[in-house]
Amino acid sequence: MKLFPIRGGIHPDYHKELSGECAIETLPLPAHLYLPVQQHIGAPAEILVSEGETVKKGQLIARRQGQISAPHHAPTSGTVIAVTEVPAPHPSGLSQLTIVLEPDGRDEWVTTLPEPIADPFAVPAEVLAERVADCGIVGMGGATFPSAVKLQLGIRHRIDTLLINGAECEPYLTCDDRLMREHADEIIDGARIMAYALGAGRIVVGIEENKPQAIAAITVAATAFPQIEIAALPVKYPMGSERHLTLAITGLETPARKLTADLGVVVHNVATARAIHQAVRFGRPLITRVVTVSGEGIRTPKNIEAPIGTQVNDLIAFCGGFAQRPERIIQGGPMMGTPLPNLDVPVVKGTSGILALTAAEINDRPSDPCIRCGSCVNICACGLTPVELAARIRHDDLEGAITLGLLDCVSCGSCSWVCPSHIPLVHYFNYAKGALAAQDREQRKLERTKTLVEANTARQERLAAQRAAARKPKAAPGGEVSA
């Protein structure tokens, strides 16, 4: 199929061989599961269980609040032993309200699972979106945006193409590769359900060429469906970025501050497609996910289907522990993933990988002065000039940084990766984005205060005027009296 070129990009060491040939293994039930109420973009879920309560596998334990939110379900049967603040899988190490579940080992399903939908193509799209929402499915590539909301994009937009993202361009990660090899039929079924719900006539599964078995498996699974095309994508990071994938496959460039849906394109990850298949066909909520545990620091790298809420500790133990002292533990891929504060944090719905990286793999060193080599400019897939942008940010010129594209940066990390001077460019950009967001909040607060103050002054003035008006008639007669 005809592909369209994307600008720039890099070719990092992929290290996919560490775990690429390891079939997905199921993790034995851990001793405890930690389920944070917020594992997605949007409002946190509202907890429905309390300490001491017993729950069954698949039981709703926290329900979604508002449109952009997702519920959570018990990954196995057991007892809620605590509802408490636990450090979240986030570099800040901040705590989050979390349900702690002690499995009883019986792994008993709840009897009230939603009914399987035997023929999803015969029910209205809303029913499917409702089901996806009820099953707590969020974008599993790491974006964690509630999938049901994305499925409803068909209501306000004319969607003609559904892209299934199997690029998996981050180094080390192989969970999507394995899913495509081992569960191609389920992914294709999920994709067809989504396309139907969106009203999209065309489905394209994009897979980077370095996953030939995945391409083969998906091709076989898709043969019966002429509306499905397979795009073997050139291996290039960040091919899996939603906008770049859309450009590469459809040739359409998403305008700044718009969605791919505005162009009639919706992108979903392969793991999400499979989860949707399970939710629709079997009424199964999202309670497990496949995680790649890899890096030179891990003794036996694996792809593990683990219950949501499994502690990173348990995953690493299942992989034989550490082979050598890791420099950092990363959640996600090395390019865009985040460092974990400790090993007690749980796997959440968006956790695609847990990497134990050694100092040699990270290859960090103190930065040198910029030698203006231009590499960062020429590899940026978004057309930014990172070297200049960093200079503006260093001078606290956020306005200037915005004109140079600060808000168009997808934080892919390529510029930092390529910089021979090891300048932490992305770090500057994240700092600036954070500062802007803070400014924004500050501005809004100011405006609110201003309105309040204005309202207050207006009231005071009104009161003063009333008082004055009230005094006047009194004063006037008094005046007369005194005259």
Place this chain on the structure above:
Amino acid sequence: MSQAATATISGPFAHNTNTVQRTMFTVVLALSPATLFNLYLFGWPSIFLFAVTIGACLATEAISLVLAGRPLWRTLTDGSAILTGWLLAMTLPPWAPWWIGVLGAVIAIPLAKQAFGGLGQNLFNPAMVARVALLVSFPVVMTAWIAPHPLFSDHSPGVQQSIAITFGGEMPDGVTAATALGYVKTELSRGVPVAESLTEYGRDTTLTYTPDLMDLATGYKPGSLGETSAVLILLGGLYLMRRRIITWHIPVTVLGTLFVMGTIFNLVDSSRFAPGLFHVFSGAAFLGAFFIATDYVTSPVSEKGQIIFGIGVGLLTWVIRTFAGYPEGMAFAVLLMNSVTPIIDQYTRPRLFGRTRKGEPLPIKVQP
């Protein structure tokens, strides 16, 4: 940026293996074959001058760093001072006295680089600033080119005599020879047509042979260390491209422009204008195109900017060679283009994804 804001760590947690140091030493490695050949060609005096120039660059860098209170060892070993010294040495007349190298280093490092704020901050190519300053100040010494005197050959000066040449300033008689560019220029000013002087070059000088294009290319001819062997410089340049240290944009546009300008004007009037190939293979064209104009710090960062820059360097080199008082114009051309690099950078920024050139969001287009 406040300290607190930099406390949390951002990715990526992977990095390619390239470093500043590795980049600099790869360039040095790429220059080595041409350098070695030329040190052989011009013998001991050139080896002495080469060592003095690089040593002086390292020394002046060290002194500047100490005075500025900057970290010494890390910067000194980043390879940039060595590379500057190396490039400067390659543009000097090989038998020039030692103080030319030292003076050049003083101009290149403390003045042209450290005074601007050190590595990455200088607007002009330090080696070229030094070369031009020396050329303007000491025109005689800086144009005393000599004929090849290969090491171990009969007329190669011995170590003793070489010490006298480099450190005592005792230039033997009858060793100097004009470079091809210089010869053609002088002859032209006497009214000799270019075509004629080209064939006369060599017979008329102390050279015992007439260098043909082949000699110009392989480097068996008078000139600086970097001017002589176009072929070895080209090899080094190709190696740099292969290692992705440089891209084709600057070298190809510099040489291409030089060739096109030379050819067009030569076709118009061959008595006044030297042919394109002659331009490409003489002087510092190859060294300039692959190693000097491509200097990261002083050339544009985007590929488009580099193309404009390269065309500018090629054009100005040709103009200066043809119309100005100096036979070789590469150094001037590079410096002139260095001065407009910030402007080129500003106008050649890539288009932002999803935006027009003006920065407005693209209009929405949907699939047919």
